[in-house]
Amino acid sequence: MLEIKNLHVNVEGKEILKGINLTVNAGEVHAIMGPNGSGKSTLAQTLAGKQEYEVTKGEALFEGKNLLELSPEVRAREGVFLAFQYPIELPGVSNTNLLKTALNEIRKYRGLEAIDTMEFLSMIKSKMKLVELEQSLLSRAVNEGFSGGEKKRNEIFQMAVLEPKLAILDETDSGLDIDALRIVANGVNKLKTKDNATIVVTHYQRLLDYIIPDFVHVLYKGKIVMSGGKELALELEEKGYDWVKEDKVLL
Amino acid sequence: MTEVTDFKELIISRFGEFVKSLNGSSPVLVNSIRNEALESFSRIKLPTTKDEEWRFTNISPLLRYNFNPVVEKHEITAKEIAHFQFKNSFKNQIVFVDGIYSDRLSLSNGLDKIIKIENLSVAFNANHELFQKHYNKYAGFQDNVFSALNTAYTKDGAFIYIPDNRYIEDPILVLFISTSSNNQPLIQPRNLFIAGTNSKATIIEHYVSLEDNVYFTNAVTEIVVGDNATINHIKIQEESRSSFHISRTEIDQERNSNYESASISFGAEISREDISSRFNGEGGECTLNGLYLTDGTQLHDTHTMIDHAKPYCNSHEHFKGILDGKSRGVFNGKVMVRPNAQKTNAFQENNNIILSNEALVNTKPQLEIFADDVKCSHGATIGQLDDESMFYLKSRGIGEETARTILIHAFASDVVKSIKVDSIKKYLEDILDNRFNKES
Numbered sequence: 001m002l003e004i005k006n007l008h009v010n011v012e013g014k015e016i017l018k019g020i021n022l023t024v025n026a027g028e029v030h031a032i033m034g035p036n037g038s039g040k041s042t043l044a045q046t047l048a049g050k051q052e053y054e055v056t057k058g059e060a061l062f063e064g065k066n067l068l069e070l071s072p073e074v075r076a077r078e079g080v081f082l083a084f085q086y087p088i089e090l091p092g093v094s095n096t097n098l099l100k101t102a103l104n105e106i107r108k109y110r111g112l113e114a115i116d117t118m119e120f121l122s123m124i125k126s127k128m129k130l131v132e133l134e135q136s137l138l139s140r141a142v143n144e145g146f147s148g149g150e151k152k153r154n155e156i157f158q159m160a161v162l163e164p165k166l167a168i169l170d171e172t173d174s175g176l177d178i179d180a181l182r183i184v185a186n187g188v189n190k191l192k193t194k195d196n197a198t199i200v201v202t203h204y205q206r207l208l209d210y211i212i213p214d215f216v217h218v219l220y221k222g223k224i225v226m227s228g229g230k231e232l233a234l235e236l237e238e239k240g241y242d243w244v245k246e247d248k249v250l251l
Numbered sequence: 252m253t254e255v256t257d258f259k260e261l262i263i264s265r266f267g268e269f270v271k272s273l274n275g276s277s278p279v280l281v282n283s284i285r286n287e288a289l290e291s292f293s294r295i296k297l298p299t300t301k302d303e304e305w306r307f308t309n310i311s312p313l314l315r316y317n318f319n320p321v322v323e324k325h326e327i328t329a330k331e332i333a334h335f336q337f338k339n340s341f342k343n344q345i346v347f348v349d350g351i352y353s354d355r356l357s358l359s360n361g362l363d364k365i366i367k368i369e370n371l372s373v374a375f376n377a378n379h380e381l382f383q384k385h386y387n388k389y390a391g392f393q394d395n396v397f398s399a400l401n402t403a404y405t406k407d408g409a410f411i412y413i414p415d416n417r418y419i420e421d422p423i424l425v426l427f428i429s430t431s432s433n434n435q436p437l438i439q440p441r442n443l444f445i446a447g448t449n450s451k452a453t454i455i456e457h458y459v460s461l462e463d464n465v466y467f468t469n470a471v472t473e474i475v476v477g478d479n480a481t482i483n484h485i486k487i488q489e490e491s492r493s494s495f496h497i498s499r500t501e502i503d504q505e506r507n508s509n510y511e512s513a514s515i516s517f518g519a520e521i522s523r524e525d526i527s528s529r530f531n532g533e534g535g536e537c538t539l540n541g542l543y544l545t546d547g548t549q550l551h552d553t554h555t556m557i558d559h560a561k562p563y564c565n566s567h568e569h570f571k572g573i574l575d576g577k578s579r580g581v582f583n584g585k586v587m588v589r590p591n592a593q594k595t596n597a598f599q600e601n602n603n604i605i606l607s608n609e610a611l612v613n614t615k616p617q618l619e620i621f622a623d624d625v626k627c628s629h630g631a632t633i634g635q636l637d638d639e640s641m642f643y644l645k646s647r648g649i650g651e652e653t654a655r656t657i658l659i660h661a662f663a664s665d666v667v668k669s670i671k672v673d674s675i676k677k678y679l680e681d682i683l684d685n686r687f688n689k690e691s
């Protein structure tokens with residue numbers, strides 16, 4: 001589904017990603033772990049199409065298409081979804097309006113008709129239950145005055161509505177208490193099918209107790225320095241990131 | 252353009268003809284003020300950018316034309332104005348065509364006799380006491396050349412009188428339509444709205460044009476909000492893009508009165524909006540909201556003045572601008588808190604979004620505070636559409652144009668939402684859609 005080859009990315013003239021290789025197939029869950037500042041968000045946002053991130057080398061293919069040549073909106077319509085590490089507030093834009101507009105633009109791109117309003121409303125209500133969000137948040141402005149946990153759940157709720165093929169969750173777990181974490185993880189697990197894939201970016205191992213990854217990658221200083229199965233996460237938890245720093249950087 | 256004569260001289264030379272056209276119908280009171288105003292008009296210099304109050308608003312394009320006071324009445328059909336009536340949602344409307352009252356198009360349905368929605372020139376005679384008391388008492392012309400001009404040529408305008416203890420549920424529409432019947436007309440509405448003690452009304456002032464004509468609207472509106480009365484005032488300026496619009500609204504707020512307004516400006520090549528409220532009693536509330544949209548070479552200038560002359564009054568001002576092309580915006584918000592006006596709360600905010608590289612805004616708060624126990628704040632911002640917000644919307648599959656429209660709507664939304672008349676809210680949202688959603 002996603003094939004990243006030797007991806008180099010500069011931010012403000014500085015090289016942040018230094019040759020990422022990663023292949024994600026349908027049905028898989030990949031975890032990307034790494035210390036702060038290692039480039040996890042840069043990778044996530046580059047895949048979503050953030051302009052400031054300048055690709056200097058390499059490529060990323062999404063279902064065979066050159067992802068990096070597509071505008072952010074077309075990537076989303078093709079089925080890429082990013083749950084932001086820091087979801088922004090959009091005063092004056094209602095949650096419902098955002099979702100309906102987004103869903104209809106995606107449907108239009110795929111040659112489908114605009115969704116019927118009643119159908120839309122009942123669909124979003126059922127998806128809200130998935131992440132246990134209050135219905136009253138629907139008519140409110142996107143993320144405005146939301147608690148940290150509500151913002152993260154709102155990201156997963158949007159993902160549930162838009163049904164992406166590839167979801168990238170950027171530290172959706174950070175700042176969540178254990179109950180909220182369980183709710184979010186549960187939502188993600190329920191949305192999992194054999195046809196979609198998830199990249200879970202996290203700093204901590206604990207999310208991976210709930211979302212069981214097929215692969216774990218360690219990103220450090222802009223490179224994937226280790227890859228393994230779910231045990232790798234536990235090993236990292238035990239030994240800490242210093243272990244990566246000391247032993248593996250020279251690889 | 253016809254032969255260029257001095258702007259003022261030409262207008263003054265038409266005075267005789269204008270007075271004759273009134274056919275002696277104008278009352279003595281108005282006529283004596285008229286002569287005085289003409290004298291002021293010829294005496295006071297037209298403003299230039301050297302005048303502090305007009306620093307960023309150069310009116311020389313206006314002075315290049317030979318505007319003529321309208322003396323003749325032209326009729327248009329109800330069908331022609333249908334588009335501007337917000338889907339006929341109002342039972343009461345007073346209509347002016349090129350500034351001249353149209354009896355045929357005006358309606359007052361279901362109102363009892365004592366509430367008045369009339370043409371000013373008729374009302375003068377029938378309401379002598381009210382006029383004696385209020386006409387020309389708030390919008391002085393001694394130092395205002397445009398008010399002097401308006402007062403010298405006062406003929407028609409909306410007179411609305413809500414007697415004590417009356418609530419008018421249905422909004423009252425005051426519609427000014429310009430046509431192409433006259434050559435470079437000078438249109439000078441003169442409005443007087445009086446809300447008696449404990450009364451309440453919603454008044455909508457709508458300025459529109461049937462065609463893209465050159466004309467000059469120079470409006471003066473005086474508003475008296477009596478003790479404990481509420482006036483909700485919506486002004487929508489959608490003049491022709493080749494026209495000029497200068498408007499002055501003076502509000503007198505009595506004890507515990509509430510004046511709430513939304514001033515929306517879309518049209519005219521150059522528009523200037525002066526809104527001044529004076530608290531003449533304790534416990535008053537004044538809320539001024541505004542939204543201006545400009546593009547091309549348009550210029551819109553808002554000047555507000557809140558005179559906290561009495562203690563225990565609150566004012567809130569929130570003006571928003573969306574500027575594109577090479578357009579210009581000006582906001583000047585003056586707040587005066589006089590020495591005895593303790594416990595004053597005055598808040599002012601002006602936010603602007605610039606959509607192009609060449610649009611400009613000059614914004615300036617002017618707080619003059621002479622009391623110590625007061626809360627005043629002001630803020631001004633000028634920025635672009637937020638990149639992060641754009642990226643967020645796009646990352647959800649929303650295309651560039653739609654994302655822009657959503658953010659522009661969002662930016663304008665608190666002003667649009669402050670409008671309590673649904674049909675107007677919808678009308679404005681449609682305008683925003685048409686203007687910014689180029690895809691659909």
Ligand SMILES: Nc1ncnc2c1ncn2[C@@H]1O[C@H](COP(=O)(O)OP(=O)(O)O)[C@@H](O)[C@H]1O
Pocket residue numbers: 011012016034035036037038039040041042043052
């Ligand atoms: N917009 C940006 N401008 C400047 N530097 C940035 C920007 N985004 C990220 N960086 C830098 O890139 C590096 C990687 O950051 P990031 O991808 O956020 O790491 P992580 O998500 O792994 O914590 C850091 O050194 C950070 O300071």
Ligand SMILES: [Mg+2]
Pocket residue numbers: 040041042085170171
């Ligand atoms: Mg990060």
